[in-house]
Amino acid sequence: MAEHYFRLVISHFDTPYIHRTYRRAELKLADALLNLASKDASLEAYQLISAFPESELTLNDQLFYFYQLASLVCNSLNKTSEAKEHARRAINLARITEPQFSRHKSVGLGQALEQQISILESILQE
Secondary structure (H helix, E strand, O other): OHHHHHHHHHHHOOOOOOOOOOOHHHHHHHHHHHHOOOHHHHHHHHHHHHHOOHHHOOOHHHHHHHHHHHHHHHHHOOOHHHHHHHHHHHHHHHOOOOOOEOOEOOOOOOOOOHHHHHHHHHHHHO
């Protein structure tokens, strides 16, 4: 169900002027596809992740989400080396405790759950 609505958002905002603002809906779609637990859905999620421009993500919490999702997608497709690299990056971002901006103490700080870190560490150990 969520997949349908993310596709609507993506198609509605697919214009050169506002596309970048809603680009993260593509990551949410990839997340929803991953939860379908089918090979075809995982392949589509991988395509979305692979085509996503990381340079558009500037805050550490955004980057953590991206790398964690990329790790899970790659792991579901047995792309072990890619999954490990993304997991390593996500874990490194989760360890950051200093704010990105001195005046905004919580902006960009990710709050990774222990379960998320545990899953990423298990991917690293595979």
